[in-house]
């Protein structure tokens with residue numbers, strides 16, 4: 001089948017009023033990626049090398065977004081929303097180039113998987129002209145029913161047009177179809193709008209194809225993969241399904257999730273075998289984790305690379321550009337941004353490392369802050385191999401701490417420190433014997449005098 005050419009036409013012209021949003025519905029995200037981008041990915045994975053995106057509402061915003069998530073896709077504007085068949089025909093120019101298979105997909109059905117699409121394409125390869133993807137929702141109310149005879153699909157009947165007997169059918173139209181490219185335009189052009197809504201229904205091509213003696217069949221996808229999004233409750237349900245699938249995939253690939261239902265992945269999270277993830281961990285986009293890492297509870301990680309056998313958290317925040325090399329450690333209440341933490345380096349407690357390099361095996365004491373920003377520009381801090389930064393130090397960037405450099409705790413370091421040097425950046429301590437007692441007595445008698453004066457006034 002791989003030699004069959006395939007175009008996917010993704011319908012995404014609707015506004016999605018029930019989302020109650022300024023953002024077009026299909027740009028709402030699941031796992032950090034617009035839902036329509038999930039559809040594009042599924043189509044690609046099913047072998048659709050060309051993509052046509054039919055847009056309408058929020059066309060400019062849609063074009064801008066599509067340039068990012070589907071740079072190769074062509075966009076077609078459906079000026080008036082006259083129905084799903086009309087929407088597919090907005091991409092006439094692409095369809096008429098001639099493809100073996102045309103996949104019609106909905107931008108608001110983001111969980112559709114490549115397997116379901118491949119199964120439909122397979123039936124086209126066997127000779128069907130139209131393959132409808134069906135599913136069995138727990139409650140079929142509201143969906144078009146698939147009417148079959150002898151293994152062939154004869155019609156899609158919308159619920160309001162069903163007989164009592166037909167209404168009992170649990171097999172419903174998921175909305176998506178695979179159509180033989182050779183017949184696609186002829187079938188779509190034959191669709192009329194003589195129905196209650198005055199719309200051009202894509203579903204009508206089933207009966208049109210049958211009348212022409214063409215082969216029409218249905219395949220079955222899981223309920224979850226056919227889940228359509230209309231409102232934010234559906235969106236949350238789709239997110240939950242997506243996360244569940246991803247957690248299972250992670251565990252089957254050798255990742256331990258101690259409390260899987262509390263770990264959130266992004267669409268692009270990469271995580272190696274033998275990594276252990278504790279509870280309540282959130283992975284934003286752009287995270288790559290090698291093998292054998294430990295991610296402790298309540299860590300928030302995005303745009304970060306974590307090397308093998310690293311130790312992160314609990315309560316760590318890794319922001320974009322955090323790059324932890326083998327066996328590095330970033331402990332509790334630490335934030336790392338745009339910084340390389342080299343092999344075996346330790347950033348254990350209450351620290352901010354931003355725009356920096358921490359050399360191999362360096363030890364960063366509790367409360368260390370790289371002061372990287374003066375309100376206008378960002379500056380770099382370079383900490384050498386094996387350096388020791390005493391607790392509660394401020395490193396005012398731009399600055400270099402040499403290899404083996406040693407910073408006394410409580411220092412404010414404003415000048416670079418050479419290799420192996422010891423630097424103090426704090427006032428020298430002065431200790432005066434007996435002065436504490438004397439001070440205490442003076443303060444106590446002053447307080448007593450004040451109290452007495454206040455009593456006399458009353």
Ligand code: UD1
Nearest residue numbers: 011012013014081082083084087107143144173174175201
């Ligand atoms: C459709 C099916 C129905 C099926 C259901 C499953 C048709 C006629 N009906 O109904 O049998 O059970 O999906 O969810 O196909 N769109 C456009 N332009 C248009 C109209 C629609 O781009 O002019 C887009 C929408 O933005 C949406 C998709 O096509 O992404 C589906 O349209 P929608 O109105 O949701 O169809 P349903 O009524 O749900």
Ligand code: MG
Nearest residue numbers: 108228229230
């Ligand atoms: Mg719908």
